[in-house]
Amino acid sequence: MARAGITADRLVAAAAELADEVGFEQVSLSALARRFGVKDASLHSHVRGLWDLRHRLALLAGGEMIDRIGVAVAGRSGRDALAAYADAYRAYALAHPGRYAATQIRVDPALVDADAPAMRRTVEITYGMLRGYGLAEPDLTDAVRLLRATFHGYCALEASGGFNAPRDVRASWDRAIDALHIALENWPREETDHHV
Amino acid sequence: MARAGITADRLVAAAAELADEVGFEQVSLSALARRFGVKDASLHSHVRGLWDLRHRLALLAGGEMIDRIGVAVAGRSGRDALAAYADAYRAYALAHPGRYAATQIRVDPALVDADAPAMRRTVEITYGMLRGYGLAEPDLTDAVRLLRATFHGYCALEASGGFNAPRDVRASWDRAIDALHIALENWPREETDHHV
DNA sequence: GACCGAAACCTAGAGCCCCTAGGATTCTGG
DNA sequence: CCAGAATCCTAGGGGCTCTAGGTTTCGGTC
Numbered sequence: 001m002a003r004a005g006i007t008a009d010r011l012v013a014a015a016a017e018l019a020d021e022v023g024f025e026q027v028s029l030s031a032l033a034r035r036f037g038v039k040d041a042s043l044h045s046h047v048r049g050l051w052d053l054r055h056r057l058a059l060l061a062g063g064e065m066i067d068r069i070g071v072a073v074a075g076r077s078g079r080d081a082l083a084a085y086a087d088a089y090r091a092y093a094l095a096h097p098g099r100y101a102a103t104q105i106r107v108d109p110a111l112v113d114a115d116a117p118a119m120r121r122t123v124e125i126t127y128g129m130l131r132g133y134g135l136a137e138p139d140l141t142d143a144v145r146l147l148r149a150t151f152h153g154y155c156a157l158e159a160s161g162g163f164n165a166p167r168d169v170r171a172s173w174d175r176a177i178d179a180l181h182i183a184l185e186n187w188p189r190e191e192t193d194h195h196v
Numbered sequence: 197m198a199r200a201g202i203t204a205d206r207l208v209a210a211a212a213e214l215a216d217e218v219g220f221e222q223v224s225l226s227a228l229a230r231r232f233g234v235k236d237a238s239l240h241s242h243v244r245g246l247w248d249l250r251h252r253l254a255l256l257a258g259g260e261m262i263d264r265i266g267v268a269v270a271g272r273s274g275r276d277a278l279a280a281y282a283d284a285y286r287a288y289a290l291a292h293p294g295r296y297a298a299t300q301i302r303v304d305p306a307l308v309d310a311d312a313p314a315m316r317r318t319v320e321i322t323y324g325m326l327r328g329y330g331l332a333e334p335d336l337t338d339a340v341r342l343l344r345a346t347f348h349g350y351c352a353l354e355a356s357g358g359f360n361a362p363r364d365v366r367a368s369w370d371r372a373i374d375a376l377h378i379a380l381e382n383w384p385r386e387e388t389d390h391h392v
Numbered sequence: 393g394a395c396c397g398a399a400a401c402c403t404a405g406a407g408c409c410c411c412t413a414g415g416a417t418t419c420t421g422g
Numbered sequence: 423c424c425a426g427a428a429t430c431c432t433a434g435g436g437g438c439t440c441t442a443g444g445t446t447t448c449g450g451t452c
Contacts, residue, residue, distance in 0.1 A: 003418070003429060025221075030409060041411075042430050050410065106356045141363045142371040146346065148358070149372070153349025154341070160302045162344070167337045175338040176345070178384035186382065188374035199400060199447070226438060237440075238401050246439065 004036045008046045011036075012056045019057065019098025027098070029053065058107055061099035063118040065092045070125050078132040079181045085129050086151060086177050093155035100155065133184045143184060150180060200232045204242045207232075208252045215253065215294025223294070225249065254303055257295035259314040261288045266321050274328040275377045281325050282347060282373050289351035296351065329380045339380060346376060 014035055019027045029050055033040040047053045072088035073081050093100040126144055135143055154173065156162075163169055210231055215223045225246055229236035243249045268284035269277050289296040322340055331339055350369065352358075359365055 006429080028409065029411090038429095039431065040409085041413095041432085044411065045429065104352070104356065104358075109360075138363045138367070139371070141361045142368040143375075145350070145353075145359060145365075145368045146372045146375055149349030149353055150342065150346045151349065152353060153345030153347065156300070156352065157341075157345055157348060160300065162300075163341060164305075165337045167334050169341075171334070172338040172341045175335070175384055176342045179339075179342055179379035182382050182384060183375035183379040186378050188371060188378060202400080224438065225440090234400095235402065236438085237403080240440065241400065 004038050006036055006038065006043070006046055008056065011043065011046055011053065012060055015053055015057050016060060016096075016099050016102075019102060020096050021098070024054075024057075024098045024101035027054075027057075054102065054105060055107060057099070057102040058105050059118065061096065061102045062122070064096075064099065065089070065103060066118055066122045066125060068092055070121065073125060073129055081129045081132065082181055082184070083177050085126075086147075086173075086180075089151045090155055090158075090173060093159065097159050100159075104152070104156075130184070133187065135184075135187060139187055143187065146183070147180065150176065200234050202232055202234065202239070202242055204252065207239065207242055207249065208256055211249055211253050212256060212292075212295050212298075215298060216292050217294070220250075220253075220294045220297035223250075223253075250298065250301060251303060253295070253298040254301050255314060257292065257298045258318070260292075260295065261285070261299060262314055262318045262321060264288055266317065269321060269325050277325045277328065278377055278380070279373050281322075282343075282369075282376075285347045286351055286354075286369060289355065293355050296355075300348070300352075326380070329383065331380075331383060335383055339383065342379070343376065346372065 011032065014032055015027050018031060018035070022031075029043050029047075030040045032053075033043050036043075047056070068091075069085055069088040072084040076084050123144075126147070127140060130140060130143055130147075133143070154176065158169055163172075207228065210228055211223050214227060214231070218227075225239050225243075226236045228249075229239050232239075243252070264287075265281055265284040268280040272280050319340075322343070323336060326336060326339055326343075329339070350372065354365055359368075
């Protein structure tokens, strides 16, 4: 009987395609095995289980995503860099919804260290993008968290059909970037002490 | 044999508790049936299936959440209203992670109309909270989207352990609210036409 | 108080999923 | 060419959702 020639990498690649087609949650070892013309039990020799597969998929997608963002941001600074970062982020999330969802899973820190480069590049590129605004810690961390939250929230809501109003989402997105740029330029100084 | 006295409402209430304990994705009809000392097939007479249960849970949680936000926002305006809204939002998401996750599922618009009050109150309260900033459409919609995205993104990332830096999340959150307030007060006017 | 219809709950069973254990086949390197 | 390792298989346990159809219990009515 001819062999299917399955590799962990080919498995993850197929999982990525499947995730973009039917959604991250719907990716199953059974469906994957079916796609390879193989019994589902056979996959357990390449991958430790569904969790392992999802974890690998998260690393793949995270790497792909930060690569594109890195390219988009390269050579830009200030508002241009922010807009390029944001647009690349959203473009990836919309083009690869399943992969993007994979990047959001909670990931074991111990395993991350093993394949850390993508993670490290992500923080490097993100903090680098903010360089022009002249922020120092802890404001830098606060700003990064604000940006991550806004970008992720926007893409998550858009992907799940949360924006019903008849207003073009792309236009709203551009205004959100403008608003964030303004917030970064006028970053709140410590003196203002509201919120009990 | 004594009866368990199951109602659709009691079922949803139990599902809410279970969701907060083990996570929204882990809520199963089987587990629920076990909790009521009943066979899982019996639940299908009260609820149309897992999807129906999740849908009802989403409506319950959405109602609870907007109630608390409404109370927090009442009698406040401007920055105070924004901070109260944001804090009530995050407090609910952190106190009831499973319920909060339920509010994020894609929900059939046809069914929403049937139980629309919570949904309508949500937009009323949200738009009302922004009244002080003097925005008009489409900027209002853009601002609402920005706020929703940031709030949701923040809570989602925090809940999934996405904030690793040794910086107090609550402090970052306060700065994010400050930043949003600044962005709303200096809302970008149409003339600025960046982003290709 | 007995009855009757409507709930509430049950068993049985199909279908899908994940995963383990151990057997058979195919590749591959010495 | 021939081990040994890698690949794929069958067998089977356990969990989940959901349908179909049977019993039992409850509440109201005569």
